[in-house]
Amino acid sequence: MQLIKQLQSFAESCPARPALLGEDSEFSYAALLTAVEHIAAELRAQNISVLGLYADNGPGWLLVDLACQAAGITLVPLPAFFSQQQLVHTINTSGMQALLTDNCERFTALDEVGQALAEIAGLALIETPATDPAALPPLTAKITFTSGSTGTPRGVCLSNETQFETAAALARQLESLHSQLHLCLLPLATLLENVAGAYTSWLLGGTVVAPGLARLGLSGSSGLDPAQLCRCIDDFQPHSLILLPQILKVLVEQIQHRGWQPPRSLRFVAVGGAKVAADLLLQARSLGLPVYEGYGLSECGSVVALNLPLADRPGAAGRPLPHCEITLRNREVMVRGPRYLGYLDGTGEDEEWLATGDLGEIDGDGYLHITGRKKNILISAFGRNISPEWIESEVLLEPVVMQCVVIGDARPHCAALIFPRPGADSEQVDRWLVAVNRKLPDYAQIRNWAALPAPLTFSDGLLTANGRPRRDLIAERYHESIENLYGGVPS
Structure with missing residues (x-):
């Protein structure tokens, strides 16, 4: 009152x-x-x-x-x-x-x-x-x-x-x-x-x-x-x-x-x-x-x-x-x-x-x-603790990337699922990731990425109400894409 x-x-x-x-x-x-x-x-x-x-x-x-x-x-x-x-x-x-x-x-x-x-x-x-x-x-x-x-x-x-x-x-x-x-x-x-x-x-x-x-x-x-x-x-x-x-x-x-x-x-x-x-x-x-x-x-x-x-x-x-x-x-x-x-x-x-x-x-x-x-901390296969939000915030600086989810738990290196800006091509994303990686230590660099077929949304259950990625559900939905990023060998 x-x-x-x-x-x-x-x-x-x-x-x-x-x-x-x-x-x-x-x-x-x-x-x-x-x-x-x-x-x-x-x-x-x-x-x-x-x-x-x-x-x-x-x-x-x-x-x-x-x-x-x-x-x-x-x-x-x-x-x-x-x-x-x-x-x-x-x-x-x-x-x-x-x-x-x-x-x-x-x-x-x-x-x-x-x-x-x-x-x-x-x-x-x-x-x-x-x-x-x-x-x-x-x-x-x-x-x-x-x-x-x-x-x-x-x-x-x-x-x-x-x-x-x-x-x-x-x-x-x-x-x-x-x-x-x-x-x-x-x-x-x-x-x-x-x-x-x-x-x-x-x-x-x-x-x-x-x-x-x-x-x-x-x-x-x-x-x-x-x-x-x-x-x-x-x-x-x-x-x-x-x-x-x-x-x-x-x-x-x-x-x-x-x-x-x-x-x-x-x-x-x-x-x-x-x-x-x-x-x-x-x-x-x-x-x-x-x-x-x-x-x-x-x-x-x-x-x-x-x-x-x-x-x-x-x-x-x-x-x-x-x-x-x-x-x-x-x-x-x-x-x-x-x-x-x-x-x-x-x-x-x-x-x-x-x-x-x-x-x-x-x-x-x-x-x-x-x-x-x-609960989002990634622990690489080499025992390094990595916060995915840290890397994502750097990737999202460039408007060519609309959404980015970094993965790499129990993996040898980090990779990413990315939804590019409509009209952007993969070469633009590649060039930007090269620039981002120059600012990151080797264990946090994004070695490869896969394009998301559609933006992540709250309505499809892949974002929280305030826009944070629901990483467990994203990993389940895009399991095949993630495995392909690591040579198709399940972790």
């Missing part, structure tokens, strides 16, 4: 200040609060305790999010890229009684949904009668789904307090930038955009711009129209953005090869979700994108470390935000501070320090360097 109280304060002190803009609607802080209170009353009248939300980006999504906080309702954001099977799993395990959506057709074929009950915030309220109410941890305000080790989405239960403390810590760090206009580029069902984008902007008294995903050039699980994305950024002239590494690569390519110029309005662009090569960050900055890498995880309410204009080390994930602490245990990154309440399946760590599963280093100035995933 702290966020609602802050919005109430702004509604009283500066009621006419713009708070939320869509493609065809806008809300001042006073109008935002009025709309939130109205939607909260409608939801209370439906006697809902757990509500799903499946909708395009836009003011309606954020209004419902805030209304659930005001009404004490647990919100379950449903990513648009979930498969039908994943939607069914989410509906069943969360125990939601209803969901709001702008795409009824997506749900009409599911046995788990019933009749339409009402229209709220321009969205259809559909009954989802839960067979068994979920036993949620006390104070669960939001269930954000992340990919589990088996590929089944795993529900992370978060309190309003954890989300607020993350946003408040970010707001304190960014206050001096006077960033007053944030453009939401990621789907709002993504916790990073939800908390670090919208909430943080409101705590700074700023304006959140939330156009539909089509206006941003985004479609499906991985479709992106780079020219449309750039046009949208030009149209709104934002002060801040949040990007995934692949989107950053696309923007750099648009500058280099299409002549796009980033708007001079940009003051801060955060990039996270996966490791970013220092050279790509420096290249982006030289081209007019004020990009800073951060690090976080859903279990901690999103961001826990971030580079800043006056505290910056390219190649590092930044220093810890003031609301948390970071240490290492056997090279694994451990975080202490606001955290999740548990997983929806009843599991979760009760220890003071949360084990992230990420490997890292902390330098003498307190900057966190992520070196890989604990």
Whole structure:
């Protein structure tokens, strides 16, 4: 409720200040609060305790999010890229009684949904009668789904307090930038955009711009129209953005090869979700994108470390935000501070320090360097420990490579599965890998590669929700290609 109280304060002190803009609607802080209170009353009248939300980006999504906080309702954001099977799993395990959506057709074929009950915030309220109410941890305000080790989405239960403390810590760090206009580029069902984008902007008294995903050039699980994305950024002239590494690569390519110029309005662009090569960050900055890498995880309410204009080390994930602490245990990154309440399946760590599963280093100035995933470490046939993310970040510097997965566990050398940029030929990839290998020690060099027949996507189960490769499933899917890279002799 702290966020609602802050919005109430702004509604009283500066009621006419713009708070939320869509493609065809806008809300001042006073109008935002009025709309939130109205939607909260409608939801209370439906006697809902757990509500799903499946909708395009836009003011309606954020209004419902805030209304659930005001009404004490647990919100379950449903990513648009979930498969039908994943939607069914989410509906069943969360125990939601209803969901709001702008795409009824997506749900009409599911046995788990019933009749339409009402229209709220321009969205259809559909009954989802839960067979068994979920036993949620006390104070669960939001269930954000992340990919589990088996590929089944795993529900992370978060309190309003954890989300607020993350946003408040970010707001304190960014206050001096006077960033007053944030453009939401990621789907709002993504916790990073939800908390670090919208909430943080409101705590700074700023304006959140939330156009539909089509206006941003985004479609499906991985479709992106780079020219449309750039046009949208030009149209709104934002002060801040949040990007995934692949989107950053696309923007750099648009500058280099299409002549796009980033708007001079940009003051801060955060990039996270996966490791970013220092050279790509420096290249982006030289081209007019004020990009800073951060690090976080859903279990901690999103961001826990971030580079800043006056505290910056390219190649590092930044220093810890003031609301948390970071240490290492056997090279694994451990975080202490606001955290999740548990997983929806009843599991979760009760220890003071949360084990992230990420490997890292902390330098003498307190900057966190992520070196890989604990379970992703490759051990070569010669006993060398190799982080595939390290090599992949170097390979992905060149736009000719859209996706790269490095392999080599129990093998004599490293190889890669690569999805080249459409139109690129194998010779271009070969030349780039020669250049990359010059920067790598011999045990980490990519000796050969195979082309992926199609991009890796979340919908086919080969990427996590935040774009990381699911290496075990990729190895299974492309077993024959991998064996051919090593002479067809199984390991």
